[in-house]
Amino acid sequence: MREERKIFFVVIFCGLLFLPALGESTEKFPTKPIELVVPFAAGGSTDVLARLVAKFAPKYFDKPLVVINKPGGGGVTGTEGVVRSTPDGHTLYLGYGSGHDLVMPHFQKLPFDTFKDLIPVSRLSVHSVVLIIRADAPYKTMKEFVDWGKKKEQVTASVSTKAGSVDITFQAIGKTTGLKMVTVPFRGGAEAVTAIVGGQTDSGGNHPSEVISHIKAKRLIPIAVALEQRDSAIPDVPTFKELGYNVVTVGSVKGVAAPKGTPPEVIQYLSERFKKVCDDPEFVKAMKDIGQPVMYLGPTDFGKYLQAGFEEYGKLIKEFNIKLE
Amino acid sequence: MFQGLANGFGIAFSLTNLTFALVGTLLGTIVGILPGLGPAATISLLLPLSFKIGSPVTSIIMMAGIFYGAMYGGSTTSILVNIPGEAASVVTCIDGYQMALKGRAGPALGIAAIGSFIAGTIGIIGLTFVAPPLAEFALKFGPPEYFALTLLGLLMATLLGGSSIVKGLIMVVLGLLLGSVGLDPISGAIRFTWGFFMLQEGVDFVTLAMGMFGIGEILINLEKELTTELVTRKITHLWPTLKDWAESKWAILRGSFIGFFIGILPGGGAVISSLVSYAVEKKFSKHPEEFGKGAIRGVAGPESANNSAASASFIPLLTLGIPGNASIAMIFAALLIQGVQPGPFLITEHPDVFWGVVASMYVGNVMLLILNLPMVGMWVQLLRVPYAILAPIIVLFCCIGVYSIRNTVFDIWVMGIFGVIGYFFRKVGMEPGPLILAFVLGPILERSLRQALLISAGSPFIFFSRPISGALMGFLILYILVQIVITLRKPRVGEN
Numbered sequence: 001m002r003e004e005r006k007i008f009f010v011v012i013f014c015g016l017l018f019l020p021a022l023g024e025s026t027e028k029f030p031t032k033p034i035e036l037v038v039p040f041a042a043g044g045s046t047d048v049l050a051r052l053v054a055k056f057a058p059k060y061f062d063k064p065l066v067v068i069n070k071p072g073g074g075g076v077t078g079t080e081g082v083v084r085s086t087p088d089g090h091t092l093y094l095g096y097g098s099g100h101d102l103v104m105p106h107f108q109k110l111p112f113d114t115f116k117d118l119i120p121v122s123r124l125s126v127h128s129v130v131l132i133i134r135a136d137a138p139y140k141t142m143k144e145f146v147d148w149g150k151k152k153e154q155v156t157a158s159v160s161t162k163a164g165s166v167d168i169t170f171q172a173i174g175k176t177t178g179l180k181m182v183t184v185p186f187r188g189g190a191e192a193v194t195a196i197v198g199g200q201t202d203s204g205g206n207h208p209s210e211v212i213s214h215i216k217a218k219r220l221i222p223i224a225v226a227l228e229q230r231d232s233a234i235p236d237v238p239t240f241k242e243l244g245y246n247v248v249t250v251g252s253v254k255g256v257a258a259p260k261g262t263p264p265e266v267i268q269y270l271s272e273r274f275k276k277v278c279d280d281p282e283f284v285k286a287m288k289d290i291g292q293p294v295m296y297l298g299p300t301d302f303g304k305y306l307q308a309g310f311e312e313y314g315k316l317i318k319e320f321n322i323k324l325e
Numbered sequence: 326m327f328q329g330l331a332n333g334f335g336i337a338f339s340l341t342n343l344t345f346a347l348v349g350t351l352l353g354t355i356v357g358i359l360p361g362l363g364p365a366a367t368i369s370l371l372l373p374l375s376f377k378i379g380s381p382v383t384s385i386i387m388m389a390g391i392f393y394g395a396m397y398g399g400s401t402t403s404i405l406v407n408i409p410g411e412a413a414s415v416v417t418c419i420d421g422y423q424m425a426l427k428g429r430a431g432p433a434l435g436i437a438a439i440g441s442f443i444a445g446t447i448g449i450i451g452l453t454f455v456a457p458p459l460a461e462f463a464l465k466f467g468p469p470e471y472f473a474l475t476l477l478g479l480l481m482a483t484l485l486g487g488s489s490i491v492k493g494l495i496m497v498v499l500g501l502l503l504g505s506v507g508l509d510p511i512s513g514a515i516r517f518t519w520g521f522f523m524l525q526e527g528v529d530f531v532t533l534a535m536g537m538f539g540i541g542e543i544l545i546n547l548e549k550e551l552t553t554e555l556v557t558r559k560i561t562h563l564w565p566t567l568k569d570w571a572e573s574k575w576a577i578l579r580g581s582f583i584g585f586f587i588g589i590l591p592g593g594g595a596v597i598s599s600l601v602s603y604a605v606e607k608k609f610s611k612h613p614e615e616f617g618k619g620a621i622r623g624v625a626g627p628e629s630a631n632n633s634a635a636s637a638s639f640i641p642l643l644t645l646g647i648p649g650n651a652s653i654a655m656i657f658a659a660l661l662i663q664g665v666q667p668g669p670f671l672i673t674e675h676p677d678v679f680w681g682v683v684a685s686m687y688v689g690n691v692m693l694l695i696l697n698l699p700m701v702g703m704w705v706q707l708l709r710v711p712y713a714i715l716a717p718i719i720v721l722f723c724c725i726g727v728y729s730i731r732n733t734v735f736d737i738w739v740m741g742i743f744g745v746i747g748y749f750f751r752k753v754g755m756e757p758g759p760l761i762l763a764f765v766l767g768p769i770l771e772r773s774l775r776q777a778l779l780i781s782a783g784s785p786f787i788f789f790s791r792p793i794s795g796a797l798m799g800f801l802i803l804y805i806l807v808q809i810v811i812t813l814r815k816p817r818v819g820e821n
Binding site: 041042043044047048051052054055066067068069070071072073074076077080107108111153154156161162163182184185186187190191193194195197198199200201212213214216217219286289290324 | 365368369372373376464465466467468508509510511512513514515522523525526591641645646647648651654655657658661662664666667668669670731732733772776779780782
């Protein structure tokens with residue numbers, strides 16, 4: 001009898017241990033701060049975007065958003081961490097649509113599937129690729145640049161990294177214009193900007209947020225944007241298409257994703273709140289100041305957009321026969 | 326300009342800003358001392374807090390304090406336990422640790438603090454008066470110039486390895502090989518990663534240094550009797566003597582200027598400046614044989630150089646909007662998020678930010694001197710802590726520090742592996758210093774060489790046709806020729 005009573009109490013006690021867990025499951029999402037994992041180093045353009053979002057989030061989210069940087073493997077490591085995390089919406093990936101999502105899989109096998117293992121939540125911004133030149137260069141327009149370059153043995157362009165969105169776009173520019181475009185990879189966007197500001201290369205490829213201060217200072221001139229439509233961060237700059245060169249990519253997309261298995265109602269909660277942040281006029285202004293356009297898309301449209309962008313890069317890589325030796 | 330600086334002091338001396346400058350420098354000193362924990366990780370942790378502070382000036386004053394405060398603290402572990410806190414303190418280990426072994430840890434720490442103060446202040450004076458033209462000069466540094474400068478740095482690194490040039494060269498080559506792990510910077514091909522995605526961006530400097538120096542040193546010390554440890558660490562002097570000061574003052578001044586001019590260059594500036602400073606001191610010394618055995622000038626010069634380099638690295642950020650290293654990039658991001666665009670317009674659009682931060686750096690340097698000098702005595706006492714207690718604490722901090730860089734356990738394993746390798750190097754009498762420095766410089770060397778050749782369409786003439794790289798290459802070739810002539814002319818006395 002005594003034994004049975006002991007077992008009885010143990011069972012009851014164990015049951016009691018589970019009570020808080022039961023309570024938690026009926027509680028509404030979010031139950032704790034939401035981690036925004038940025039798979040790049042702090043201080044970069046994706047990180048700045050994430051921190052701006054986190055700054056405006058308390059107005060709209062029920063729990064704070066916390067930015068966590070997990071750089072490594074060109075973004076693969078941090079993203080993989082999110083893919084392997086508990087799919088309850090408390091761990092999100094910010095940067096969905098970056099080079100390692102859309103470009104890298106065409107060259108190497110990643111430890112996860114960009115589309116099958118992640119659920120799109122919201123698109124926040126698109127970092128377009130813009131062709132920039134120095135203000136004191138002997139060419140001022142796209143046409144002058146191409147004419148000048150045709151007389152040269154080669155035309156150099158500083159890019160942030162090999163086989164990233166900027167590099168692929170610039171190889172496409174070379175093939176479309178008939179210039180012998182040599183991309184010179186640097187260690188990230190900031191170093192690439194330093195090189196073009198210092199006149200080390202003939203042209204530069206960057207995202208607008210990386211060069212906006214130099215454009216304002218009239219050191220650099222933006223020539224053309226490789227997007228379907230103009231970039232609202234630099235609305236005066238024409239697209240390549242407008243100028244008669246068919247170079248269109250999705251640039252580097254910056255969206256939010258959740259790991260596969262996250263409940264649909266959580267995805268809905270998140271995308272609604274991210275939309276509210278994106279509609280906040282103060283957020284829009286802060287983003288404009290740093291040269292990042294706010295380009296919100298909901299889960300379904302964002303998913304389609306990414307798929308199309310992925311295939312577009314695949315086509316370019318195949319068409320221009322771009323390889324990593 | 327003086328008006329601006331005066332206003333800046335007005336801002337810096339407000340109670341809030343003084344408090345945050347103190348908090349920043351104090352935090353910086355602490356993370357500088359803790360092995361592995363660096364200013365970049367600390368600033369990134371504090372970024373969200375900085376928005377709560379509200380005013381951009383105040384938050385940048387604090388972050389800047391963390392950054393240059395860490396440069397002060399970085400020398401402490403180099404001297405006491407032979408673990409460099411950051412790349413620019415690797416050189417300090419050579420003579421600093423030797424001084425500590427001879428019971429002169431106090432003077433070494435003291436001269437490092439005084440040198441840091443003088444150099445830091447010289448750096449800020451430069452930042453105040455000649456920032457814009459110098460920033461333009463730094464822009465002239467393209468791939469060919471970086472190649473020539475790094476080659477110079479590498480030459481200096483081979484000279485560091487005390488007794489044997491052959492051993493020094495072996496370590497340099499190993500360092501270059503380790504530096505090539507990860508993505509090929511130009512073609513994007515994957516090298517030596519054995520399938521680990523974590524290795525695609527290469528081995529992290531802190532991970533390697535903590536392993537080779539920190540863990541390696543502890544492993545080798547485990548072989549020694551604990552009692553001998555305490556005897557060899559007896560303390561003869563707590564403060565630098567007048568003789569120490571007389572020996573160091575010119576080294577400090579030379580280091581300050583070397584650090585300032587090389588530190589302006591984005592990327593690698595502080596490391597190369599500390600190397601160049603050490604080499605210059607060794608060359609100028611009447612007793613070069615003392616170097617590597619506890620020469621105080623070998624501590625004073627490089628420690629000064631890396632501090633004025635830290636001040637100078639604010640120049641490209643504040644005048645051009647170009648962040649030169651990880652910590653400065655974080656400050657760059659903090660400014661952006663607070664709606665302040667660093668760049669050529671900063672000084673006119675946000676004079677309060679520019680002058681407030683510059684003025685706070687003068688104040689911060691004085692605070693650091695006051696904070697650090699009394700602490701010398703405390704740190705020296707730390708050497709009395711039994712090694713059986715000290716060693717596990719060091720290992721713990723190394724693990725935390727390495728983990729904090731990328732928030733991954735993988736790096737702790739990598740550190741452990743390098744610790745074992747470092748242990749065997751010590752067993753065969755190979756000093757890890759040249760390896761670490763070659764590891765830092767190798768990737769810059771490779772990248773700049775290949776970038777330069779891409780730009781010149783394959784012609785090596787580019788290294789000689791541009792004025793700055795041409796001059797550097799000319800100096801290099803001349804230096805090597807002179808060395809060869811000296812060696813050949815030297816009468817071979819008593820070959821053994």
